[in-house]
Amino acid sequence: MHNKKAVKVGLASCGIAAGANKVFDYLESHLPKEKAELKKTGCIGMCFKEPLVEINDEKGTFIYGSVDEKRAERIIREHLIQGNPIEEWIVYSNTFETEERDYLKKQHRILLKNSGKIDPEDIDSYLQVGGYEGLKRAVTAMSPDEVILEIEKAVLRGRGGAGFPTHLKWKFTREAKGKPKYVICNADEGDPGAFMDRSVLESDPHSVLEGMAIAAYAIGAEKGYIYVRAEYPLAIRRLKIAIEQARSQGFLGRDIFNKNFNFDIEIREGAGAFVCGEETALMASIEGQRGMPRFKPPFPAQKGLWGKPTCINNVETLAAAARILSQGAEVFSSCGTEKSKGTKIFALAGKIKRGGLIEIPMGTTIREIVFDIGGGISSQKAFKAVQTGGPSGGCIPAHMADLTVDYEALKEAGAIMGSGGLIVMDEDTCMVDVARFFLKFTTGESCGKCTFCRIGTYQMLHILDRICSGHGEPEDLELLEDLGEKIIKGSLCGLGQTAPNPVLTTIKYFREEYEAHIYEKRCPAGKCRDLVEYRIIPEKCIGCGLCSKICPVNAVEGVRKQPHTINVRKCIKCGSCAEACRFDAIEIASGLSEGR
Amino acid sequence: MGEKRTALEGIEDVIDAIIKRHADKRGAAIPILQDIQKELGYIPKAALYKISQLPGMNASDLYGIVTFYSQFRLQPMGEVMIHVCHGTACHLAGAEEITCVICETAGITDGETSPDGKITVEKVACLGCCSLAPVITVNGETYGRLTPEKARELIKNIKKETEN
Ligand SMILES: Cc1cc2nc3c(=O)[nH]c(=O)nc-3n(C[C@H](O)[C@H](O)[C@H](O)COP(=O)(O)O)c2cc1C
């Protein structure tokens, strides 16, 4: 029986979106049961090649990329029955080099070590890889203070964005007077370009539960909440399964490990408000109110949920705590930089060849991430910038690509570590438009409590709209900088205090792009719709009609074999026609100099 | 008329059952609203009235909550729910243009339901499959690597199907 092959299908949201369920169903009904065993797993991390299917047999490990039913059929026939791996479809193997192997080479998977390996809906699968050993060690062999000391030795800092030392938070909550105490897992993940937490919850939910239980033991809490975005139905479903299973095996509930330690967890779903990721707003939301942040101090450690001492940590922080307790502080403290230890998970996306979920040691450079791990830019265009920290973060230009990723270096550059969104941009990306995009997001999400955040961001957005539509004034840049500084100073919570960052960093590093919009009414990236115009060059157009067929809004007019024209009133400037034209007959005009 | 009444009574029963289920929870207003929306697709006025009668609740706070959280819908949604991702990766990949095409083809503006009550289009932030950007979901099923043309074809097909 030992030489039965194991076949795993990656069934996290990214895989499912790419069609992994269909592949799983196909394999389930066509796999020769005597030869192979089919299993589900979470996110393998190579989102760019989803759906992924991993085969483990006597020859080694083989991960197939972009699997559909057709490919699955041939994989069954050639690999599973005849024993011949199909090399051209394999994206990773431990037996030979693949182009994609570099994607994993520079990664260091501590937190993601189980993702894509275990079955997230089966607690036994977690137990087989050492699951709940950390909790066992903490509860049966250590005092709460020793647990906190272990976290201190690991130099774990909060992964929710601010990087606050986790051991201090636990210590303050432990020492705070008042009972009961609470542990909250912040799984609100509001950055609109990030999915690390979701992937951890979908692929390895027990790690987070274990981390919460360890935190509860350390601070003396009996009840925990996971506040998770309602937009993450699969994560919620898997968490529910995991909580049930952990209860039935005695890792949650009463008298855990017979040590008179009680702890249980309730799931609360977010209701679509970014500001609820902020800890005090999140607690207000659990209490059933509008998610409005409040002034700190008192900090949640003193006065948190229902006015009681509360420890609130991010998903990744808690998963890290579970690893630290099960494998020892050194797993974490042995990698990273002086002040930022351990690894960080990033959701690598944007104009990048190999996008997906990556875990890297702190101190990796942006260049290594973009080129060695990500394989470079996906288009023909040049690398322009990366954005970290989402709506609270900033853009780092290509010429600073040797910057290391750690809390201090990023902050100095004007960006922030954030929760882990890392978006790569190429020359086709307009930085003014990017700044406007984030500001539009924060303006919409401001809870409205602070005047500067509510009205200031709105004014900034208004100015950016003006610049993008060609009505920018020379004094707009100073106005933006001035408003930005005031909003930072005049806001109560992190939302307002960081909202101007995307604007301020792009002004700092890409000022000339703003100036082109303002003075020349030109968008160098050709993105700002009001500043570009698509035109057909009559001399080049042969009237083949391809563009008019492809135009999604029927803006191209003309008769066959005659030069066509574009109706500017209908055109939405999506660029489809220019991409389709085989005769280079469509030009994109932008700016005053081009006669607009 | 009689039909309408039973439908309404059915709704009231659903609401009562959900409220009862959360009776012993602290801060239950949001979970109650969420369950009602899950069950009915939106929050009817009757539900707001009933929840506002709970101890410790009042109508103005409740209305504040319902309008604060973008998840809650006070109008019924269409048979076909289209979510267009406007996360960062999708924005860079042309989500604006995709939205334009979808709305133009479906004949609505985003955030709205078509007059026949069939199609609703809403913007959402990151659906978590950024490497497939731009992405939309149609009744929960994901469509990735869209182009404006593909989006147009997709919506045309949906329209055809809903008409039948
Ligand atoms: C506007 C805003 C949104 C936030 N969103 C999140 C979030 O989605 N997830 C998260 O873990 N922390 C978020 N935070 C940070 C939390 O307030 C808090 O610092 C964090 O949960 C603490 O956990 P940590 O110490 O483990 O990082 C947000 C903060 C602000 C100001």
Ligand code: FES
């Ligand atoms: S930004 Fe659209 S899926 Fe992430």
